[in-house]
Amino acid sequence: MPKDSSSRIGLLQGTLDMLILRTLRFGPAHGHQIAKHIRQTTEDVLQVEHGSLYPALHRLERQGWIAARWETAQDGKREFKYYRLTPAGRRQLTAEESRWKQLTGAIARILWPAEES
Amino acid sequence: MGRRREARERDLERELRSDLELEAAEQQENGLSAEQARYAAQRAFGNTTLVEEEVREMWGFGRVEILMQDFRYALRTLRKSPGFAATAVVTLALGMGASTAVFTVVDSVVLRPLTYRDSGSLVVAWERVRFLGTDTVGPNLRHADLWRKRATTFSAMAVLRQGASGLTIGTENPRLVGTVTCAPNLLDVIQVTPILGRGFLPEDGVKGHDNVAILTYSLWISLFRGDPAVIGKTVRLADTPREVIGVLPANFHFPNGNALRAFHSGQAASSVPEPAVFLPAAIRMSDFSWNADYGNWVVLARLKPGAGIRQAEAQLNAIQAQVVQAMPADDRDDRPGALLATVEPMQEAVIGDSKTGLWLLMAAVMGLMLIACLNLANAQLGRNLSRHREAAVRIALGAAKWRLVWSVLAENLLLAAVGGTAGVVLAAAGVSLFRRYSPLDLPRLSEVHLNGTVLLFSLALTLGSSILFGVLPALRLLRIPPLASLQQGSSRTLGSRQTRRLRAALIGLQVFGCTVLLLVTGLFAKSLLYLLHQDKGFETGRGAIAEVRLAGKSYGDAGSRIAFDDAVLRNLREISGVQWVGMVSAMPLEGESTIEYLRRVDRPDQQPPLINLRWVSPGYFEAMRERLVAGRFFEERDRNLSSVVLSEGEASALWQNENPIGGQIETEGRKFTVIGVVADSRTTSLKAPPARMAYLHYKDRPPYTTFFIVRGLPPADALVAGMRQTIWKYAPDITIARVKAMDSQLHDSLAPERFQTTVLISFGVSGLLLAMLGIYGVLSYSTITRRQEIGVRMALGATRRKIYALTLGEAAAPVFGGLAAGLLASVLAGATLRKLLYGVRTVDPWVTPIVAALFLAAAGAAASLPARRAASVDPMQALRSE
Numbered sequence: 001m002p003k004d005s006s007s008r009i010g011l012l013q014g015t016l017d018m019l020i021l022r023t024l025r026f027g028p029a030h031g032h033q034i035a036k037h038i039r040q041t042t043e044d045v046l047q048v049e050h051g052s053l054y055p056a057l058h059r060l061e062r063q064g065w066i067a068a069r070w071e072t073a074q075d076g077k078r079e080f081k082y083y084r085l086t087p088a089g090r091r092q093l094t095a096e097e098s099r100w101k102q103l104t105g106a107i108a109r110i111l112w113p114a115e116e117s
Numbered sequence: 118m119g120r121r122r123e124a125r126e127r128d129l130e131r132e133l134r135s136d137l138e139l140e141a142a143e144q145q146e147n148g149l150s151a152e153q154a155r156y157a158a159q160r161a162f163g164n165t166t167l168v169e170e171e172v173r174e175m176w177g178f179g180r181v182e183i184l185m186q187d188f189r190y191a192l193r194t195l196r197k198s199p200g201f202a203a204t205a206v207v208t209l210a211l212g213m214g215a216s217t218a219v220f221t222v223v224d225s226v227v228l229r230p231l232t233y234r235d236s237g238s239l240v241v242a243w244e245r246v247r248f249l250g251t252d253t254v255g256p257n258l259r260h261a262d263l264w265r266k267r268a269t270t271f272s273a274m275a276v277l278r279q280g281a282s283g284l285t286i287g288t289e290n291p292r293l294v295g296t297v298t299c300a301p302n303l304l305d306v307i308q309v310t311p312i313l314g315r316g317f318l319p320e321d322g323v324k325g326h327d328n329v330a331i332l333t334y335s336l337w338i339s340l341f342r343g344d345p346a347v348i349g350k351t352v353r354l355a356d357t358p359r360e361v362i363g364v365l366p367a368n369f370h371f372p373n374g375n376a377l378r379a380f381h382s383g384q385a386a387s388s389v390p391e392p393a394v395f396l397p398a399a400i401r402m403s404d405f406s407w408n409a410d411y412g413n414w415v416v417l418a419r420l421k422p423g424a425g426i427r428q429a430e431a432q433l434n435a436i437q438a439q440v441v442q443a444m445p446a447d448d449r450d451d452r453p454g455a456l457l458a459t460v461e462p463m464q465e466a467v468i469g470d471s472k473t474g475l476w477l478l479m480a481a482v483m484g485l486m487l488i489a490c491l492n493l494a495n496a497q498l499g500r501n502l503s504r505h506r507e508a509a510v511r512i513a514l515g516a517a518k519w520r521l522v523w524s525v526l527a528e529n530l531l532l533a534a535v536g537g538t539a540g541v542v543l544a545a546a547g548v549s550l551f552r553r554y555s556p557l558d559l560p561r562l563s564e565v566h567l568n569g570t571v572l573l574f575s576l577a578l579t580l581g582s583s584i585l586f587g588v589l590p591a592l593r594l595l596r597i598p599p600l601a602s603l604q605q606g607s608s609r610t611l612g613s614r615q616t617r618r619l620r621a622a623l624i625g626l627q628v629f630g631c632t633v634l635l636l637v638t639g640l641f642a643k644s645l646l647y648l649l650h651q652d653k654g655f656e657t658g659r660g661a662i663a664e665v666r667l668a669g670k671s672y673g674d675a676g677s678r679i680a681f682d683d684a685v686l687r688n689l690r691e692i693s694g695v696q697w698v699g700m701v702s703a704m705p706l707e708g709e710s711t712i713e714y715l716r717r718v719d720r721p722d723q724q725p726p727l728i729n730l731r732w733v734s735p736g737y738f739e740a741m742r743e744r745l746v747a748g749r750f751f752e753e754r755d756r757n758l759s760s761v762v763l764s765e766g767e768a769s770a771l772w773q774n775e776n777p778i779g780g781q782i783e784t785e786g787r788k789f790t791v792i793g794v795v796a797d798s799r800t801t802s803l804k805a806p807p808a809r810m811a812y813l814h815y816k817d818r819p820p821y822t823t824f825f826i827v828r829g830l831p832p833a834d835a836l837v838a839g840m841r842q843t844i845w846k847y848a849p850d851i852t853i854a855r856v857k858a859m860d861s862q863l864h865d866s867l868a869p870e871r872f873q874t875t876v877l878i879s880f881g882v883s884g885l886l887l888a889m890l891g892i893y894g895v896l897s898y899s900t901i902t903r904r905q906e907i908g909v910r911m912a913l914g915a916t917r918r919k920i921y922a923l924t925l926g927e928a929a930a931p932v933f934g935g936l937a938a939g940l941l942a943s944v945l946a947g948a949t950l951r952k953l954l955y956g957v958r959t960v961d962p963w964v965t966p967i968v969a970a971l972f973l974a975a976a977g978a979a980a981s982l983p984a985r986r987a988a989s990v991d992p993m994q995a996l997r998s999e
Contacts, residue, residue: 032136050162054133055171078139081132 016048016056018100021085021093024066030080031057057083065089129172137162170517183520184527191528201500202532205493208887209536209582212486214543215880217567217575219482221548223475224574225565231464232368232564234308235419239463240426241377242274242416242433247455249727254412255379256458258405260440261416264458267436270429274418275303276398279374281390282355283666283852286340290845291852293666294336295373295390296354298398304331306419311363313337314348321362321397329397330354331363333371336393354394355852356669365395372467376560380412380710389558407440408448417463426460433458467560473953474873475559481637484630485880485887486582491627492891493532494586498620499898501525501590508594522591529587530580537579541572557872593619617927620895625931625938631881631888632939632972637946638881639964640957641874647956648867654798654807655705656742660828660859661836663844664704666852667821678819681848685825686734688847692839695829699737702820703729705800705859706866709808717771718781718788728767728809729801730784732820737812738762738795740826748778748793751814758817761789764810768794784811803866804955826859833858873953885972889979892928896983899927907987908995917988924984925977932976936969 023029023037034057035048060066066083073080085093137158144154159165195202230236243253244260256264258276265274277299283291297303301317310316311331320326330352332340341347351358371392420429437456441449450456508521545567552565559565593616665685672678682700689698703710714725735751746765761782768777768791780791789811797807825844827836837856844853857865864871900907907920915923947959957964 030136031132032139050133050136051164051168051171054129054168058129058172078135080135080139081128 015100016052017060018093018096019046019048020053020056020060020083021065021089021096024083024085024089025093028071028082028084030082032080034083060089063088063092065092126169126173129169133162133165133168137165183523187520187524187527188531190524191531195528195531198500201496205496205532206536206539208489208493209533210539210543211883212482212489213537213540213575213578213582214547215540216482216486216578217540217544217571218547218551219475219478220574221544221567221571222551222559222565223479224568224570226559226561227468227472227475228570229564231467231561232370236464237462238420238422239307240418240420240429240460241463241466242418242429243459243461244411244437245457245459246411247450247452249411253459255414256416257407257410258400258414259402259407259443260437260456261414262402263440263443264416264433264436267439268429268432270421270424270432271418272421273302273306274416275300275306276400276414276416277303278379278398278414279377279392281374281666281854282394282668283854284394285353285850286350290849291353293390293852293854294394295392296394296396297371297392298396300400301397303395303417306417308419309365309369312366313345314361314363316363317395317397322399324399324401327397327399328357328359329362330359331365331395332361333365333391333393333395334367334369335391337364352394354396355666356671356850359396370561370563372560375558376467376469377415378469379415391563406448407444408450418460426462430458430460433460469560470952471557471559473950474557474869477637477873477950477953478876481634481877481880484634485884486578487585488627488630488634488884488887488891490582490586491623491630492586492887492894494589495620495623495891495894497525497529497586497590498593498616498623499894501594504594518595521594522588525591525594526583526587529583533579533583537575541567541575544571544575557869589619589623617899620899621927621931624891624895624928625935627888627891628932628935628972628976629939629942631884632936632968633943633946634877634884635881635968635972636939636943636964637950638874638877639968640947640950640954640959640961641870641877643957643961643964644954645867645870645874648803648870651799651803651956653803654743654796655800657859657863659830659833659836660740660826661833661840661856662705662859662862663825663837663840663856664854665823665825665844666854667823668852672821675819678821678823679816681851682734682815682819682823684847685844686736688843689825689827689840692827692829692831692836692843694831695827695836695839697736697740697828698825699740700734700815700823700825701737702732702815702823704824704862705741706802706862709801713784715767715771715782715784715811718783720771723771726767726770726809728784728811731810731812732815732818733762733812734815737826740828741798741800742828743798744796746794746796747776748791750793750795751812755814758814759787759789760792760814762793762795762812763791764807765794765797766807767809767811770809782811789813803863822854833860870953885975889975892932892976892979893982896924896928896980897986900924900983900987903987904990904995907990908992911990911992912996920988920990921984924987925980928976928980932973936972940965940969 019038020034023034026037029037031050031053035050035053038046038048057066057068061068061083065086066089067086068081068083070079071082072078140158140161141151141154144157145151149157231239233239242256242261242264244256245251245253255278256276261274261276265271268274277297280296280298281293282296284294285291299317301319301322304310304316312334314331316331317329321329332347332352337343337347340352341350347361347364350361352361353359373389373391375389418429420426434457437458441451441456504525511521512518548565548567552562555562667678667681672681686698686700689695709729711730712727713730715728716723716725733751735753735755738745738750747768748762750762751760763771763777763782771777771782772780777791777794782789782791795810795812798810799805799807800810801808825840827840829836831839837858841853841856844851907923910923911917911920944959947954951959
């Protein structure tokens, strides 16, 4: 079920890139699929606006972390621009994941110090 | 590039479309109709154009492309209104040119550090001697000697004195050059090395070994045409041969005698040659006394790294206490604070008072620039009114607001860039003219040139002014409510109340700036008039004066100088039409000099005042047209040399109401009898009250530098030529430093005031014209936009007079407001500039009302034309043209 708007969370600055890269780990996908995947995996908590998705995709493409190609969809009817992870993108994702882990770990230690011990 | 971009654009569009279609398909699966699904998808998707723009920007060419597009658009709109474009460019070019030129001078003279190595640690040390008054003076040599030996805060210290001397290399008539006589280590203190030959050695400063000279680069070029074999050649300075031992680098400039004055009193000499020859000073300390000879030498020193000015000053003051103890008891003044020392950065000493005048010009030119920019802002505001509909349409279509602002700014940037470039070219031309023909004796004039800082300044000015006259109008566009603007007829919205208020504020600011400019101009003009027309006590018309330097062995003894003076005086009398001939020991209007104590012999207890001593020949007072008050002047038959003529002020200070004639005075340890009293005159300076004078007979001590004065029927030019001819005919090897009409000496002595006033008047007039244009523009625009309103008013019974008042009233508030604020501000400005003004008050009973009346008349004239047009509106026609 779609959640109401009050429980949606805006994306943290810079995390969208990481989410896109992570999504592409499962295999090539086009923009609509990426947005849908993020929305469904987070049970509608994270909404990706098109206005930020496409600029982000093109930004990642320019960085050389993802590559794009026009391919016919599995249903054979429409053509979509499919993005997939490049080796450089894979390395970038690993780096961003570990940085994210450090960050969330650090924040957790401040917010819930008791659980640490 | 272009093709790749196009491909990418197509690609992006296709990508977004495919996404949109998929979204619609999914919605349709949820049970919506095809059309509903399409709308729902579009809603979910948001603004496709915005996404496209953002992606485009992300790829980097978006912004540049937009900028270029807007520039092209601006170019097209400007081409459509060539009148506005031309006016704006010319206004900006002139304004920018003037500002850049003035800033170049300010930068080179005031802001730029002196061009010596580590010039920040160079300082000048002065003494403050109680009996000489509050001014700082160049130190006594014995004191400076103790400073040099005992002070530890300086890494090096050198004394120098500036002068001028006739120079020849052969048999030609001598030319006058500036000389710097200095301790041999001066060049080490400023850390400059000759490019040819050597610097001074300590033994050059020993009497008998001091006949050497170092030339500046420019003198070497002009005298020896840059011949490297100059080393070892001989130049004759004041009849003394000296061997050239070195040539200084081309970029080395030393401040001239006016810029680094050892004695500040009265005004600077009107023509001081640039230092061109450096000579070693052979100083024998025993020749100098302990508590006199102040104000001849300058002490230049370099602070040790880490030592501060205050620290150095404290140390010198500690040494001053020891100096007082070293003085012979009968000469000592050991009251506390009788002998102090001050240290100031060399840069400040060199720039001195010229700072205030330069900043004044800078402020004036920036004021003018502000007025011009406000005018352009007003014009742009008017132009933009017709753009309101365009802006409204663009906003309604979803244009980003910054693009709207930018498209207006692009036009202004374009104008400013063209204007600014033209301005820099103008400034370059202006500066080179100024350097060649400067009426001002500015320190560091030879260093004035355009440089990187100046270009940065004009760039900032270009941007600043385009923003100033562009941003306000541009921001106005943002506040347009698109709906209202689109619904209303085009002409009705134009005079919206907010816009009108903004334009009134601009006018008010303009009037304010212009009032201040005009009032300051008025003060300077009146000050100059005062200086020119005050009672001088002497006359300059039909007179000429020649400065002659007697020096060297041939004029070493007084007898030979008297013989020379007598012969020249006799020969000058032979020039046809000459009525009076005289001589004096100091140039008129170049300040006080030869200052001594003078007291009555019968009142030894009287506090002795300081006076100026002058040695004059019979005929001097007549040639100067000075007025006899009592007794008599010197006469040809005088054989008794112990007579003195006092100025009126001096005589009444000494004798009050008694008769001074026949009284005895004492000065320099000698006694003189008063034979006459001459009326007070401003012969030392027009800018100071008459100085106290005592005139002695020239044969008492014939001066080395002699000033011959003639007065007669021929025009001054003929007198000048005649004098030069006569003197050189009698003695071809003598140095004639200058010959000039007395009138030009008078004008030269007021050169800074004349220059400032001329520049200010031109600025003031330009400012006034610009302000008039501004008022006229605003009112005529508002009249056009209010045509229908006026028509309605008239149809309802408003008289033409009422309409007149309505239009004038619109201008009245900003004009009167600006005028009042300007009057207030000019009081502050006047107080800051008090040092530069003579004979005027900051709120002058003449200047203030005249300026206010002038301004109101101008504003009235500018407003009356649109007002008349408004009053002549035909109500029927105005209403019908709806």
